[in-house]
Amino acid sequence: MGEEIERLSTRLKTLRHEKRRHDAWLTVQIAREKDRPRTREYIALLIEGFEELKGDRLRADDRAIVGGLGWFEGQAVVVIGHQKGRTLDEQQMHNFGMARPEGYRKAQRLFRLAERHKLPIFTFVDTPGAYPGIAAEEGGQARAIAETMRNMARLSVPVIATVIGEGGSGGALALAVADRVLMQENATYSVISPEGCAAILWRDAEFAPQAAEALRPTASQLLALNVIERVVKEPRGGAQNNPENAANEVRQALRETLAELVAIDPAARRAQRRERFRKLGAFSEGSVAGAVINALPSLSPRPQRDF
Amino acid sequence: MSVTVEIGRRDDRPPVPPGGAGWSCPKCHQPADPAAVRANLQVCPACGYHLRIGARERIAQLVDQGGFRERWAALKTLDPLEFTDLETYPERLREAQAKTGLTEAIVAGTATIASVQCVLAVMDFGFMGGSMGSVVGEKLWRAAEMAATEGLPLVAVCTSGGARMQEGILSLMQMAKTTCAVDVINEAGVPFVAVLADPCTGGVVASFATLADICVAEPGALLYFSGPRVIAETTKEELPADFGTAERNLALGHLDAVVARTELRDKLANYLRLLEGGGTPERIRARRARSRSPRGLVDATARRAKALAAHARRPFGRGDREAVYTPQDIEA
Ligand SMILES: [Zn+2]
Numbered sequence: 001m002g003e004e005i006e007r008l009s010t011r012l013k014t015l016r017h018e019k020r021r022h023d024a025w026l027t028v029q030i031a032r033e034k035d036r037p038r039t040r041e042y043i044a045l046l047i048e049g050f051e052e053l054k055g056d057r058l059r060a061d062d063r064a065i066v067g068g069l070g071w072f073e074g075q076a077v078v079v080i081g082h083q084k085g086r087t088l089d090e091q092q093m094h095n096f097g098m099a100r101p102e103g104y105r106k107a108q109r110l111f112r113l114a115e116r117h118k119l120p121i122f123t124f125v126d127t128p129g130a131y132p133g134i135a136a137e138e139g140g141q142a143r144a145i146a147e148t149m150r151n152m153a154r155l156s157v158p159v160i161a162t163v164i165g166e167g168g169s170g171g172a173l174a175l176a177v178a179d180r181v182l183m184q185e186n187a188t189y190s191v192i193s194p195e196g197c198a199a200i201l202w203r204d205a206e207f208a209p210q211a212a213e214a215l216r217p218t219a220s221q222l223l224a225l226n227v228i229e230r231v232v233k234e235p236r237g238g239a240q241n242n243p244e245n246a247a248n249e250v251r252q253a254l255r256e257t258l259a260e261l262v263a264i265d266p267a268a269r270r271a272q273r274r275e276r277f278r279k280l281g282a283f284s285e286g287s288v289a290g291a292v293i294n295a296l297p298s299l300s301p302r303p304q305r306d307f
Numbered sequence: 308m309s310v311t312v313e314i315g316r317r318d319d320r321p322p323v324p325p326g327g328a329g330w331s332c333p334k335c336h337q338p339a340d341p342a343a344v345r346a347n348l349q350v351c352p353a354c355g356y357h358l359r360i361g362a363r364e365r366i367a368q369l370v371d372q373g374g375f376r377e378r379w380a381a382l383k384t385l386d387p388l389e390f391t392d393l394e395t396y397p398e399r400l401r402e403a404q405a406k407t408g409l410t411e412a413i414v415a416g417t418a419t420i421a422s423v424q425c426v427l428a429v430m431d432f433g434f435m436g437g438s439m440g441s442v443v444g445e446k447l448w449r450a451a452e453m454a455a456t457e458g459l460p461l462v463a464v465c466t467s468g469g470a471r472m473q474e475g476i477l478s479l480m481q482m483a484k485t486t487c488a489v490d491v492i493n494e495a496g497v498p499f500v501a502v503l504a505d506p507c508t509g510g511v512v513a514s515f516a517t518l519a520d521i522c523v524a525e526p527g528a529l530l531y532f533s534g535p536r537v538i539a540e541t542t543k544e545e546l547p548a549d550f551g552t553a554e555r556n557l558a559l560g561h562l563d564a565v566v567a568r569t570e571l572r573d574k575l576a577n578y579l580r581l582l583e584g585g586g587t588p589e590r591i592r593a594r595r596a597r598s599r600s601p602r603g604l605v606d607a608t609a610r611r612a613k614a615l616a617a618h619a620r621r622p623f624g625r626g627d628r629e630a631v632y633t634p635q636d637i638e639a
Contacts, residue, residue: 130513132533133542134550138559142512142532149486150518169470170482170513170532177483191470191479191510196537201392201472214390215475225387227476274487278448280480281441282387 025209027218028194030186031166035240037247038097039066039081039124042164045247046254047072047079053113055106062103064095064131065175067110072122073255078114080107080175081124084165097166098131101144104174108151120158120258123175128193130171145174152177153277156270158261160254162232163187163219164239179273180257181227183219184246185234189227190217227280230257320505322349322358332356348568357525357568359505361407362414362431365464369572374419375427379449382442384411388475396473403434411442412467415450420462421576426454429464432506436468439510443471444481447515451488455495460579464502465516469509478510485515498582500575502566503530503553521578523564524553525571530561 030036043050047070054061067080084097107123114121130141152159152175161178167189183189192200197215198207216222219231232253239246261269323330323344331338335354344351348368349358360368366375390396404410412434418427428450430437447463454461470478492499501519503512505528513532516522524530531551538544549555553565566574 130532132537134538134544134546137531137533137538137551138555140559140561142530143517143561145513145532146482146486146515146517149483149514150490153483153487153490169479170510173479173482177486189476191475192472197392197472211392214388214392215472216388217476222476225476227480274490277480277483277487280484281444281477282385282474283441283445284383284385286381286383 021209021213024212024216024218025194027186028188028208028212030238031188033238033240035086036165037239037243038086039079039083039126039164041243042124042247042250043068043070043079043081045244046251047077050079053110055109056102057109058102058105060100060102062095062100062106063093064097064099064127065103065106067106069119072258073251075258076119078110078119078121079124080110080121081164082127082172082175084126095131097127098129099127099171099174100131100133100136101139101141104130104141104144104148107175108148111151111155114157115155118157120262121155121160121178122254123159123161123178125161125163125167125172125176125189126165127168127171128166129168130174145170148174149177153274154270155273156266158258158264158269159273160257160261162250162254163189163228164250167217168193177273177277179261179269179276180229182230182232182250182253182257183222183228184232184239184250185219186238187219188217189219189222190215320356320359322360322364333358350568355526355567357505357527359432359466361433362409362429362464365429365504366414366418366427368568369418369420369462369464369575370427371419371422375416376418377414377416378453379415379446380410382411382445384440384442386473387441387477388473390473390475392473399435399473407431407434409434411446412437412439412471413443413446415446417453417459418462420579421572423460423576423579425460425462425579426450426457427462427464430466430511432466432468432504435471435473437466437511438468438471438478439481439485440471440474440478441481444484447485448488448491451492451499454497454499455491458495458497460498460500460583461492462500462502462575462579463516463519464504465507465511466504467507467509467511469511482510482514486518489515489518498579500578500582502571502575503528503562505529508532508534517561520582521563522561523566523574524556524562526553526565526567528553530556 050068050070052066052068064082065080066083069076069078082097082099083094085091085094130145159178161176161181163183165187167187169192172189194208194212194215195205197211199205202210219228222228223231230253233249235242235245320333323341329338330341330344332351332353334356335351337353339352349360384400386396409431413428413430415428418425428447450461470481472478489499499519500521501516503516503524505525507516507528507530509532512530529551530553535546535550538546553562556562557565
């Protein structure tokens with residue numbers, strides 16, 4: 001009898017594990033779904049009178065990041081987002097949403113514009129990552145990302161980031177040093193792609209589903225880790241099945257979040273934004289009296305050990 | 308494209324171990340006396356090839372006799388994602404700890420470099436590829452905060468494969484956190500100098516390291532955000548032979564200087580003196596007060612004076628949270 005129970009409980013554990021893996025991998029697929037609405041679709045559905053503003057004012061216009069001015073429910077806002085495109089032509093035109101330093105510098109100059117004219121900023125995050133090309137590297141990709149994060153952290157205007165597809169690594173984070181980070185139900189946000197992680201740690205990209213599970217990249221998991229503030233619902237099966245409906249959910253989340261943010265004093269908002277990122281991480285500080293644990297979510301009942 | 312390690316775990320330029328018989332340079336293949344290589348700060352005496360060194364050896368090379376006091380050593384790594392690949396994260400951590408004798412991929416504390424007081428943070432590539440997880444981010448934050456509140460410059464020696472995958476999204480968030488830490492330093496108006504040592508890549512170069520007031524690298528160090536493998540796979544571009552080297556980055560305008568290890572200590576002290584040179588009369592007085600005291604944490608304020616008195620009584624510090632490395636300790 002005891003053996004039987006043990007056997008069943010092991011089996012149940014295995015099944016739960018397999019379901020977690022399946023769910024994580026499925027979410028990765030939906031987040032990358034070809035027909036999923038992109039930044040441009042959300043701009044069309046949410047922003048009235050959008051005026052696109054191009055160029056980094058240095059050397060180029062990177063089409064992997066789009067930005068401009070428009071009206072959100074009567075409020076003028078600056079919108080900046082990665083643009084992936086849906087058809088192959090579009091995807092190639094927008095470099096699959098992989099920005100070069102020019103793209104991050106375009107974002108920075110739009111931040112300055114917003115700051116000067118006291119306009120709230122909405123960003124949309126949807127990128128496999130920053131573009132890994134020689135010219136991008138040698139054009140200062142690393143510093144461009146670092147500067148974009150720093151300049152975003154310094155803003156005194158409200159900043160809301162919404163992860164709408166793939167939040168890939170530093171290239172995604174560069175547009176997400178925000179007061180609040182929202183994330184669609186089927187979007188992912190991760191330090192590395194499951195394929196990249198599998199290639200390094202499993203030494204085989206075929207283990208991507210395992211890596212996807214281990215990285216915990218889904219919205220509900222990131223909410224538990226305090227990395228995002230809100231999960232935005234999507235139509236059944238994903239946003240591509242009903243873009244209008246998906247956009248309405250995003251609209252409501254943006255409206256409520258913006259209302260919350262404009263009520264805060266600009267200096268306090270900026271200080272809270274810094275504090276938000278300072279607190280992110282998990283560590284303990286050992287002492288005789290016991291461990292102080294920082295921002296540690298409870299993902300399972302298993303007690304946390306430290307090292 | 309990714310902010311994390313893609314560098315092989317195999318270390319192609321390990322430092323010369325203590326003792327040992329024959330040694331020949333991995334680059335020029337000239338044999339050399341191991342003691343002479345160590346005395347030359349782990350740089351090949353024949354061709355100047357810079358071997359990788361760990362955090363402790365780096366600290367011993369940079370600081371004055373008895374001039375380093377470790378802080379925040381009690382910060383411990385957790386396993387927030389319960390991450391398992393071929394091994395569990397706790398297993399990988401234990402291996403790294405056993406291999407390096409460190410608790411994490413960074414050692415930080417207060418230091419005196421050629422008589423200039425500063426806060427010093429040194430990364431260790433031998434510890435899980437110097438990857439940046441929550442503890443590395445927190446130590447950098449605290450180092451920055453201490454620099455800002457004590458009015459001391461910050462020196463960071465960076466070597467890293469990028470973000471620590473085993474902490475998932477929380478490791479990515481350390482990029483934003485350490486970037487904000489640089490703002491804390493900038494607002495306080497204290498100098499921040501970064502030294503990039505081989506290799507320094509991914510999330511570390513795309514966050515705090517490249518935001519320093521002065522950013523230098525060691526000769527031959529490889530520095531990039533995306534690595535050669537990812538670039539080749541994604542773009543099929545042919546990489547120049549010297550892609551990512553410190554020298555090429557210098558020519559491209561991404562670095563202030565390439566500094567040989569044998570000159571690093573004096574250069575750092577010079578940079579810090581120059582950056583502190585523009586201070587108010589009050590700051591200059593404080594600096595003079597500090598320089599009169601060879602050891603200890605002095606400032607013009609009463610609080611700092613009190614700290615000095617306490618420090619003078621037990622010059623190497625004490626307490627369960629702090630450890631002291633003297634060069635003797637480290638070389639042993
Ligand atoms: Zn040599």
